[in-house]
Amino acid sequence: MIEARHIQDHTANSTTKKYWAYPDRILPCTKDAGTCAYLDSVYHSHEISMLYTFILWAVLGGVLMFMLSLRYGKSVSRSSDIKTPLRRGLDSIGSLGRRWMLSESPGRGVLGRVTLLQVTVLSALLGYLLIFSYVDLRAN
Numbered sequence: 001m002i003e004a005r006h007i008q009d010h011t012a013n014s015t016t017k018k019y020w021a022y023p024d025r026i027l028p029c030t031k032d033a034g035t036c037a038y039l040d041s042v043y044h045s046h047e048i049s050m051l052y053t054f055i056l057w058a059v060l061g062g063v064l065m066f067m068l069s070l071r072y073g074k075s076v077s078r079s080s081d082i083k084t085p086l087r088r089g090l091d092s093i094g095s096l097g098r099r100w101m102l103s104e105s106p107g108r109g110v111l112g113r114v115t116l117l118q119v120t121v122l123s124a125l126l127g128y129l130l131i132f133s134y135v136d137l138r139a140n
Helices: 033-078 085-101 116-139
Strands: 015-019 022-027
Touching (some): 015 033, 022 033, 033 116, 085 116
């Protein structure tokens, strides 16, 4: 038989702290200082990565909701024959956005034939990774 090996001591006087989608943490840590520091680092990194994952999904969900609201808001407003100044302004902003964001981006030698919208999305994702990588490095 293979014995179960644990880095944490499961004793009767210990408490467990639940972690979402990760093994429970046994507190207090009764091992040596190096093991306790390692466990602190592992569980802290897990908490940070879950936080960043939730933030990323919240941003993606918010962008999706915004795009859906623009899509369905536009179809409802087109059913009416009356064009208000606000509606005309939103239509002109939409056409301006399509003209600028769907045009081919400069620098074809680097990225090839891509639109400005694709370059903007790539820049936003790289900015997200840069900001949260910097924040994570500063926390440690």
